Amino acid sequence: MCAAKERKKPERTALTVRIDSYAHGNRWRQIHPGSKGFLVLFALIAALLSRHPAIPLLIALSMSGLTLLGAGIPWRGYLRLLAVPLAFLLWSCLLLLLTFSPAALPLLQIPATDLTISLNRSELPLAQLVFSRSLGALCTLLFFALTTPLSEIAGLLRQVGVPRLFVELVVIAYRQIFILTDAFRQIRTAQEARLGYRSFKVAWRSAAELAGNILIKTVVRARHNHLALLARGYDHELRFLSPQRHLSRWHLFAAGTLGSFFLLLAWQVQP
Amino acid sequence: MNLPILALQNVTFTYPGAVTALKNLSVTFARGQRTVVMGRNGSGKTSLFALLNGLQRPQSGAIFFAGNRLRYDRASLLQLRQAVGMVFQDPEHQLFSASLYEDVSFGPMNLGLPEAEVRSRVERALELLDLTALLERPVHDLSYGQKKRACIAGILAMQPEVIVLDEPFAGLDTIMTHDLIATLNDLGGHGVTLIIATHDVDFARYWAEEIIVLHEGELLEQGSAEEVFRCKAVQRELGIR
Numbered sequence: 001m002c003a004a005k006e007r008k009k010p011e012r013t014a015l016t017v018r019i020d021s022y023a024h025g026n027r028w029r030q031i032h033p034g035s036k037g038f039l040v041l042f043a044l045i046a047a048l049l050s051r052h053p054a055i056p057l058l059i060a061l062s063m064s065g066l067t068l069l070g071a072g073i074p075w076r077g078y079l080r081l082l083a084v085p086l087a088f089l090l091w092s093c094l095l096l097l098l099t100f101s102p103a104a105l106p107l108l109q110i111p112a113t114d115l116t117i118s119l120n121r122s123e124l125p126l127a128q129l130v131f132s133r134s135l136g137a138l139c140t141l142l143f144f145a146l147t148t149p150l151s152e153i154a155g156l157l158r159q160v161g162v163p164r165l166f167v168e169l170v171v172i173a174y175r176q177i178f179i180l181t182d183a184f185r186q187i188r189t190a191q192e193a194r195l196g197y198r199s200f201k202v203a204w205r206s207a208a209e210l211a212g213n214i215l216i217k218t219v220v221r222a223r224h225n226h227l228a229l230l231a232r233g234y235d236h237e238l239r240f241l242s243p244q245r246h247l248s249r250w251h252l253f254a255a256g257t258l259g260s261f262f263l264l265l266a267w268q269v270q271p
Numbered sequence: 272m273n274l275p276i277l278a279l280q281n282v283t284f285t286y287p288g289a290v291t292a293l294k295n296l297s298v299t300f301a302r303g304q305r306t307v308v309m310g311r312n313g314s315g316k317t318s319l320f321a322l323l324n325g326l327q328r329p330q331s332g333a334i335f336f337a338g339n340r341l342r343y344d345r346a347s348l349l350q351l352r353q354a355v356g357m358v359f360q361d362p363e364h365q366l367f368s369a370s371l372y373e374d375v376s377f378g379p380m381n382l383g384l385p386e387a388e389v390r391s392r393v394e395r396a397l398e399l400l401d402l403t404a405l406l407e408r409p410v411h412d413l414s415y416g417q418k419k420r421a422c423i424a425g426i427l428a429m430q431p432e433v434i435v436l437d438e439p440f441a442g443l444d445t446i447m448t449h450d451l452i453a454t455l456n457d458l459g460g461h462g463v464t465l466i467i468a469t470h471d472v473d474f475a476r477y478w479a480e481e482i483i484v485l486h487e488g489e490l491l492e493q494g495s496a497e498e499v500f501r502c503k504a505v506q507r508e509l510g511i512r
Contacts, residue, residue, distance in 0.1 A: 024409055149409060151370035175369045178411035182363075224364035231324050231357040232425065233349050233381030240368065241376040241389055243406065 015084070016177060018077060023149040028071040033152040034159075035251040040144045042259025046266040047136030053128040055265050056136030062258070063139040071147045081142065089134050096127045125271070150174045155242035168238040183217050184210070274338050275299035276433060276464050277323055277355070282332030284318055292318035293488040295332070300433070300466060300481075302337075305459055307475040308468045309509060310485035316468040317360075319485070320435050323466070324357040353382055356431035360438045362418035369409045371402060371421055378429040389428075396428040400454065416447040423454070433464040440471060452478065472511055476500065484508060 023029075028036070043063060047056040067073050098107075099120040106118040144153070154170045187210050191197065196206035226234075277300040284293040293315045300306050308316050321327040322334060325341060325348045334341045336351060356378075359365045368374045375396055379389040397403050400420040405413060413421065419439065426434060436455075440448045452474075459465050469475060475482055475496060482499040484491040486508055492499045499505055506512075 020409065021412075024407065024412070029407065149369070151368060151373060151409070155373075171368050171373070175367060175410065178369070178409075179363055182411075221364065224359070224361070225367060227321070227326055228357075228359050228365040229367060229377075231326055231352060231359075232378040232429065233352045234377075235345070235349070235381060238367070239377065239380035240373040241380060241386065241393070242370065243372040244390070 015081060017181070019081065019145050020149070022073050022077065022146045026071040026073055026147050028147045029149075030245070031147070031251055032245040032247040033148050033156045034247055035255045036144060036148055037153075037156050038252065039255035039259050040140055042256075043140040043262050044137055046259070046262035047133055047140060050133060050136070050266040050269070051129070052269045052271045053125075053132040055262075055269055056132040056134075058265070059136040059262055060132070060139040062262075063136075063143045067139070067143045067146055071143075073146050078142075078146075081146075082138070085138055086135075089131060089138070093127045093131045096130060097123050099123070152242065152245075158242075164237065171238065179221070180214070180218070183214060183221075187213050274302070275335075276302040276337055277466075278335040279319075279322070279329075280333045280335070282322065282329045282334060284322060284327060284329045286318075291488055293322070293329070296485075296488065296490055297332075298483055298490060298493060300464060302432075303459075303462050303464055304480050305478060306464075306466045306481045306483060307479035308466065308483045308485065309470070309472075309475060310491070311508065313487075314485040315488040316485060317437055318488075320357060320437055320466075320468065323433075323435055324355050325351045326357075349381070353429055354431055355433045355435060356426035356429055358419075358422050358426055358434065358436040358439060360441060362415070362422045365422045365425065366410050366418060369411060371397070371406055371408070371410060371413075374410065374421060375425045375428050378425055382429060392428045392430070396424040399427060399457075400424045415442050416444070416451075419443065419447075419451070420454075423451075427458075431463070433466065434458065435466045437468050438470070439467060440469060440474070472500075472509060 043059050047059045050056050050059075064078070068075050068078060097119055099118055100115050101118065101120070105121060106116050108117045109115075110117065148156075151171065151174065154167050154174070157170070158164070158167045191206045191210065195202070197203040229238075279296055279298050282293055282296045283291065285291045296315070296319070298319075308319065310316055318327065322329060325343065328343055336354065341347070341351060366374050367377065372393060375393045376389055379392050384392070394403075397406065400423055402417070402420055402424055405417060410418065410421065419442075423434075423436075423439075439451060439455075443451065455465055455467075467479075477496075479496055481493065482496055483493045484499060484505050486504075491508060492502050492505050500511065
C-alpha cells in the first residue's frame with residue numbers, strides 16, 4: 001500500500017491523463033452528452049463565423065465560466081491546460097502582424113541585408129479576429145473534453161451517424177493510450193532501475209531500446225486483443241451499447257438557448 | 272448428462288512455425304463439472320483453451336461440443352463462442368473499451384440480441400460481479416482485480432454453458448481470490464461448467480471435481496484430486512512434496 005501511494009505522488013500527470021480524470025469526475029458528468037454536444041456545436045459554429053472579435057471572446061468567457069463554475073474544474077488545472085495552445089496561438093497571431101515591407105512600422109533591420117522586419121498595423125484587425133475566433137473554439141472544445149469522457153463523445157458520434165470505422169478507432173485508440181503509457185512506464189522503470197539513464201549517451205540508447213520494445217509489445221498485444229475479441233464473437237464489426245443517460249429537456253433547452261444566442265450574436269454583430 | 276460437454280479426440284496442434292503444443296491429446300470435460308487443468312508453463316494449457324473456444328484449429332484429431340464435431344464456419348463458431356466463454360489471463364488483452372458498460376455489452380451484442388435484452392444482461396452481469404458502483408469509472412482507473420471481474424462479467428453476459436478461465440488467480444490477492452472462487456462456485460451452482468487452468472495445487476485439491484495434468488502437450492493424468500495427486504509422475508511434474 002505504502003509503495004503504491006508513494007508511486008502516485010511525484011508523478012506529474014500528462015495532459016491527456018489530466019483531461020481524462022476531469023472528464024470522469026466533474027459535476028456535469030451525468031448530463032447527457034447530447035445536451036453538451038448541442039451547445040458545443042452551436043458555440044463552435046458561432047465562434048468561427050463571428051466577424052467581430054468581441055463575440056468569440058464572449059463565447060470563450062462563457063464556456064470557461066461553464067467549465068469552471070458549472071462543471072467545477074479547478075481553475076489552476078484549467079489554466080495549465082489552456083496555456084500550451086494559448087502560447088501557440090499568441091505566437092502565430094504575432095507572426096501574422098509581422099511583415100518585411102518597409103512601409104509599416106519598422107522593428108528590426110536585419111544586418112547585411114535590405115530586409116526590415118516591421119509591424120504591420122493594417123493586419124491588426126485580422127490578427128485580433130483570428131485570435132479571438134481560435135480562443136473561442138479552443139475554450140468550447142476544452143469545455144466538451146473536460147466535462148465528457150471520450151467514450152461518451154464516441155457514443156454520441158455514433159448516434160449522429162459518424163462512420164462506424166472512425167468511431168471504432170476512437171474507442172480502441174482511447175483505451176490503448178493508457179495501455180501504452182503503462183507499458184512505457186514499466187519499461188522505463190526497469191531501465192532506470194538498471195541505471196539506463198545515468199548519462200546522456202546511455203540515455204539515448206535506452207530511449208531507442210524503449211521505442212523498439214514498445215513496438216514489439218504493441219504488435220504482440222494487438223494479436224492478443226484480436227484473439228480476445230474473436231473469443232467473444234467479434235465479426236469485423238465492433239458492436240456494443242453505451243450506458244443510457246437521461247436526456248433532460250431543461251438541459252437541452254438551456255443548451256439550445258445559449259447556443260442560439262451565440263449564433264445570433266455572431267450573425268448580427270458587424271465590425 | 273452422460274455425454275461430455277467438451278471432448279478432444281487424438282488432437283494434435285502445432286502453432287505455425289513453432290514446436291508442437293499438443294500431441295495426440297484425448298480428454299473429456301463432463302457437463303456441469305468443475306475441472307482444473309494443471310501443468311508446467313508451456314505444457315499446453317493455453318493452447319488447449321484456444322482450441323476449446325475455436326480460436327485455433329487442430330491439425331489432426333477432432334473436438335466435440337455436446338457430441339457434435341466442431342465446425343469452423345462463421346455461424347458455427349459464433350454458436351460455439353456463445354456456449355464456451357473464455358476468460359483470458361491478462362485482463363488488458365480482453366477489455367477493448369474504456370467504458371465498462373460498453374465492454375460487457377460487446378459479447379451479447381455479437382449474439383444479435385435485442386437491445387433491451389442486452390441491457391438487462393449487462394446490468395445483471397455487472398451486479399453479479401459487484402461492478403455496478405464502478406460503472407462511472409474508466410477501465411484504466413480500475414484495479415487489477417476489478418479488471419479481472421470486468422472480463423468475467425463480459426463473458427457472463429453471453430450466458431455461456433462453459434466458462435474457461437486461464438489462470439484467473441494470477442495477480443490477485445488472497446481476499447480477491449476468495450471472492451472470485453465464491454463467484455465461480457455460485458456459477459457452478461447454476462449448472463455452468465467450469466474449466467480453470469491454475470498452478471495452485473491447494474486450490475485444485477479442494478475445489479476440483481476433475482483434474483487434468485498436462486506434460487509437454489500430452490495427457491499425464493486425468494481423474495479426481497485424490498487419484499491424480501497420488502500419482503508419482505504428477506507429484507514430480509508439479510513439484511509436490
